[in-house]
Amino acid sequence: MTATLYRGRLLSFLRTPESVADEGSYRYESDGALVVENGRIAAMGDYASVKAEAAPDAIEIDHRPHLILPGLIDTHVHFPQMQVIGSYAANLLEWLNTYTFPEECRFVETAHAERIARHFFDEFFRNGTTTAVAYCSVHKASADAFFAENLRRGSLMVAGKVMMDRNAPQGLLDTPQMAYDETRQVIADWHGKGRNHVAITPRFAITSTPEQMAATQALAEEFPELHIQTHLSENREEIDFTCSLYPEATDYTDIYARYGLLGRKTLLGHAIHLSDREADAISEAGSIAVHCPTSNLFLGSGLFPMKRYQRRDKPVRISVATDIGGGSSYSMLKTMDEAYKIQQLQEERLNPLESFHLMTLGNAEALSLSDRIGTLEIGTDADFIVLDSAATPAMALRMETVKTLAEELFLLQTLGDDRSVVETYVAGCAVKGRS
Ligand code: GUN
Ligand code: ZN
Numbered sequence: 001m002t003a004t005l006y007r008g009r010l011l012s013f014l015r016t017p018e019s020v021a022d023e024g025s026y027r028y029e030s031d032g033a034l035v036v037e038n039g040r041i042a043a044m045g046d047y048a049s050v051k052a053e054a055a056p057d058a059i060e061i062d063h064r065p066h067l068i069l070p071g072l073i074d075t076h077v078h079f080p081q082m083q084v085i086g087s088y089a090a091n092l093l094e095w096l097n098t099y100t101f102p103e104e105c106r107f108v109e110t111a112h113a114e115r116i117a118r119h120f121f122d123e124f125f126r127n128g129t130t131t132a133v134a135y136c137s138v139h140k141a142s143a144d145a146f147f148a149e150n151l152r153r154g155s156l157m158v159a160g161k162v163m164m165d166r167n168a169p170q171g172l173l174d175t176p177q178m179a180y181d182e183t184r185q186v187i188a189d190w191h192g193k194g195r196n197h198v199a200i201t202p203r204f205a206i207t208s209t210p211e212q213m214a215a216t217q218a219l220a221e222e223f224p225e226l227h228i229q230t231h232l233s234e235n236r237e238e239i240d241f242t243c244s245l246y247p248e249a250t251d252y253t254d255i256y257a258r259y260g261l262l263g264r265k266t267l268l269g270h271a272i273h274l275s276d277r278e279a280d281a282i283s284e285a286g287s288i289a290v291h292c293p294t295s296n297l298f299l300g301s302g303l304f305p306m307k308r309y310q311r312r313d314k315p316v317r318i319s320v321a322t323d324i325g326g327g328s329s330y331s332m333l334k335t336m337d338e339a340y341k342i343q344q345l346q347e348e349r350l351n352p353l354e355s356f357h358l359m360t361l362g363n364a365e366a367l368s369l370s371d372r373i374g375t376l377e378i379g380t381d382a383d384f385i386v387l388d389s390a391a392t393p394a395m396a397l398r399m400e401t402v403k404t405l406a407e408e409l410f411l412l413q414t415l416g417d418d419r420s421v422v423e424t425y426v427a428g429c430a431v432k433g434r435s
Contacts, residue, residue, distance in 0.1 A: 003037040004428065005055045007047055008063035008386060010034060011405070012070060012376035013361040017353035020406050025353060027376075028405060034068055036382040039154075039427035044376050063386045066422055067408075069356070070374050071130025071383035072332040073363035074322050076229070076269045076290045079120050079146055079159065080104045080113075080137040081325030092235040092299050095326065105171040107137035113145035118435060120146070121153045125431045127330045128421040130383040131364075131373050133229060133267060133321070134159040135201055138172050140182040147190040147198075154194065155426045156373055156381065158227050160201030161186050165212045180215040187223060195381075195427075197227065199267075204231035205242045205255045217259040227265045227367070230256065232289075233278070234270035235301045253278035262287045265368055269323065270295075271316075272302040274309075283314035288366045292323035293338035299326050306339070307348040319366035320358045332359045333416040340413065352410035382428040387412060391420040 010032030017025035033050035035043035035058055043054035051058075084103045089095035107113045113136075124132055136142040136159055143161040150157045163179035164172060174182065183200060191198040200223065202208045202216045220228055233239055233252050242252050249255040253274065256262055262285035271289035274282070282289060291304045309316035321327075322335050329335060336355040343350040354362075364374025372381050389408050390396035395415045402408050412420055424432040 003035050003042055003055050003058040005051065005058035005060045006034045006036065006063055006068060006384075007060060008032060008034075008066050008068040010044060010068050010376060011356070012044075013357040016362065017351065017357055020351040020353055022353060025357065031064075032068065034376060034384065036425075036428040039382055041376060041378050041380050041382050044378060063422065067387045067389065068376070069385055069387060070360040070364075070376055071385050071424065071426070072128045072359045073367070073374055074124070074129045074132040074332060075267060075288070075319040075363050075366060076292055076321035077132050077134050077324045078326075079134045080107045080116065080142060082116055082119055082123070083325075085325040085328060087325075089299070092238055092301060092326070093241075095299055100325070101168050101172055104137045105169055107139050107142040108171060110141045110145060113137070113139070113142040114149070117145045117149035121149055121155070122435055123330050125153075125155075125424045125426065126421065126433065127332065127418045128385040128387070128424050129330070129332055130385070130424060130426050131156045131158070131367075131369075133199065133227065133367065135162050135203070135229065136160065138162045138164050138174050140186060143186045144189070147186075147193070147196045150196055151194045153426065153431065154429065156195040156197070156369070156383065158197040158199050158367065160199035160229060162201050162203050163212055163216060164203045164207035166209050167207050176209065176211040176215040179212055180219060183219055187226070191226070199227040199229045201228075202230050202261075204238075205246060205252070206238065210246070213255070213259040216261060220260055220263075224263075225265075227267060228261055228263070229267040230261070230269065232256070232268040232271045233273045234296075235299070236273065239273060251275060251278055253281050257281060257285070267319070267366075269321070270301065270304075272296060272304050274316075279309060279312060279316050280314050283312065283316050286317060288317045288319050290319050290321050291339060292321045292327055293335055293342050294328045295323035295326035296342070297338055298328045303342050303346055305346065306343060306350065307346070317366060319363045329417070331417045333413050333420065336413045352406050352413055355413055356409050382425060384425050386422040387416070387420050388422050389416070389420065391416065391422075395420070
């Protein structure tokens with residue numbers, strides 16, 4: 001197969017940036033070339049040497065003067081919530097009960113799940129997100145629709161059939177046995193097929209009985225390589241209700257610990273209001289606190305103490321995510337804009353290098369997938385995006401005064417959105433605007 005060479009300004013992170021001046025944390029090629037062959041990155045570096053040594057015969061696509069980055073990664077989204085974004089509610093539990101649970105009931109219809117799955121991939125690719133970690137609905141057919149669509153699209157996606165057997169409408173409940181059997185079937189049907197990854201997905205402790213949590217534990221023991229995703233400590237009222245349902249547990253985190261659910265591939269959505277004991281336990285387990293900035297602001301859930309978690313003697317691993325549809329934007333750029341403001345309100349700084357590291361390599365490392373995604377390293381999957389820092393008149397005007405790469409990234413984060421995404425490549429194929 002002929003190789004394709006993409007010319008542009010390449011940016012790929014190597015490690016966590018220690019400051020806004022940490023030039024050793026990334027690789028930047030001001031006239032760079034990325035060579036793709038068979039869906040993988042075959043070469044990367046400065047244009048002149050890559051062209052001469054690695055790809056003299058390659059087809060060339062010129063993306064100058066734009067930036068070429070790894071595809072963005074979103075570590076927490078709800079695929080059945082595309083039609084509840086922007087629903088007016090006082091808080092999390094009101095929002096779930098009034099809008100979200102009724103909406104998810106619609107996914108009992110296969111045709112509806114298939115239609116929304118098509119929109120899901122269109123919208124994520126339009127925003128430059130090439131990998132997402134998704135909750136489907138309780139209905140197995142919703143997971144089948146999601147994974148079947150992803151098999152057609154070719155992206156690396158992590159998703160799971162939601163397990164929930166109480167405190168929700170009848171149309172949204174399974175049983176411990178159903179949750180176990182259907183999750184096993186989803187794993188058998190989809191895990192490892194194409195780039196599909198199945199996650200064990202108990203929604204949260206409020207909607208799972210102890211019997212269902214035990215079924216979750218059985219799955220986690222049977223399939224230790226799988227991701228586990230759930231929600232934790234998002235909202236004060238949620239925390240109190242949860243603890244009342246599991247009085248034997250020390251705290252909310254301890255509920256998941258008791259069922260063996262805390263490990264290095266466990267993603268804990270929100271995790272805003274953790275005690276020191278909980279943060280220690282999560283740190284020791286190596287689980288991930290998933291920060292969902294637009295959702296936390298939209299639902300008024302609280303200010304995620306990212307810097308405090310990272311600075312602890314026992315640091316908490318973190319990732320970032322949109323949390324569509326509690327979140328209010330599909331764009332990871334907009335998401336990091338809000339993450340920045342959440343740190344500002346706590347008198348902490350989140351520098352633009354850290355933001356772009358988090359959306360790419362940082363999130364890939366949180367998923368234990370940095371050998372495949374989140375980077376432009378040779379041999380990894382060719383998921384990458386092309387970003388225009390002057391995509392709108394306001395951005396073009398501001399770009400006139402930008403002097404450094406960090407300033408440019410900060411501008412992209414502050415004023416950018418899907419309009420800045422010129423193209424999205426999944427396994428080497430251009431997918432923006434193509435259903
Ligand atoms: N906690 C349990 N389910 C959900 C959900 O769908 N969205 C959010 N934001 N929090 C939850
Ligand atoms: Zn969520």
